Amino acid sequence: MMVHALLFVLSLGGFIxxxxxxxxxxxxxxxxxxxQHRSRQWRVAGWALLLLALVMAVLAQRVGFGLASLSGHTSVxxxxxxxxxMLRARQRP
Incomplete structure (x- = not known):
């Protein structure tokens, strides 16, 4: 269960x-x-978090189930x- 929480948090952080x-x-x-350099830092951090989530998924759940699990977590x-x-955009005047 902790693996799923970790994968979700890493994926969420990466997409943010x-x-x-x-x-x-x-x-x-x-x-x-x-x-521009700050935007690049955000981009590198995002991809690093997603890559870390991939590694954690494969190490914890093996390749087959890990990739399927990661796919679900990244989608959510x-x-x-x-x-x-979208909600933030609607709140702005």
């Missing part, structure tokens, strides 16, 4: 970082865009981030 690497979401969430995490961004 990837969202913050995009200029549109930076403007929507922070009101301004970040410097991406959906949560998209819904949060």
């Amino acid at each position: 970082c990837l969202a913050l690497a995009m200029e549109r979401h930076q403007r929507d969430l922070c009101g301004h865009t970040f410097a 995490a991406a959906g949560v981030v998209v819904l949060a961004l």
